[in-house]
Amino acid sequence: AQTVTQSQPEMSVQEAETVTLSCTYDTSESDYYLFWYKQPPSRQMILVIRQEAYKQQNATENRFSVNFQKAAKSFSLKISDSQLGDAAMYFCAYKGGNTPLVFGKGTRLSVIA
Amino acid sequence: DARVTQTPRHKVTEMGQEVTMRCQPILGHNTVFWYRQTMMQGLELLAYFRNRAPLDDSGMPKDRFSAEMPDATLATLKIQPSEPRDSAVYFCASGSTPGLAGGKADTQYFGPGTRLTVL
Secondary structure (H helix, E strand, O other), X not given: OOEEEOOOOEEEEEOOOOEEEOOEEEOOOOOEEXXXXXXXXXXXXXXXXXXXXXXXXXXXXXXXXXXXXXXXXXXXXXXXXXXXXXXXXXXXXXXXXXXXOEEOOOEEEEEEO | OOOOEEEOOXXXXXXXXXXXXXXXXXXXXXXXXXXXXXXXXXXXXXXXXXXXXXXXOOOOOOOOEEEEEEEOOEEEEEEOOOOHXXXXXXXXXXXXXXXXXXXXXXXXXXXXXXXXXXX
């Protein structure tokens, strides 16, 4: 079964700085999707970024970008120019084949003014 | 701006009562998922549907939980009877399989959740 590991339960970053959240996964599939979701205190799960495994180019969405290393099964999220509104729980998730999402345990990000 | 809606947003009830949570998926989406989130267990998949047919409900306690899709615009999650350990935030998410409209295939879009408290 696929697993997703987020090894950093908590992270903090100074406002305007850059932070990287780690995620590794385990799978035997070659075609799959990876996601980062953000959950602020409101509890809403917000899609941050999506990566197709067949694409070599790393996905970017404004200040958010990923470092996708398929061979290493690593999928880290980089947040540039961190803002107070970025403070949230961040979940890495995997989806392959016909299976639903598999989530990591999450990383709580604090942004320090 | 299409989004998943869930009702109610908050529910407080007493042990033994029936609870029904509703979800309206994004128009055009053909997959619907129910998740439960607690501090101890994190996000757990309870059930999911494709084209209104249940594909997997192995995450649900069968004796008290039931999930249905009466039509393509409504999914329900019912707990009867409810217990204090059911207290959690319940999320509905919808998505589309490749070839269908309504967002990127295989991406799940979440509703705001229903916060359930069972006393």
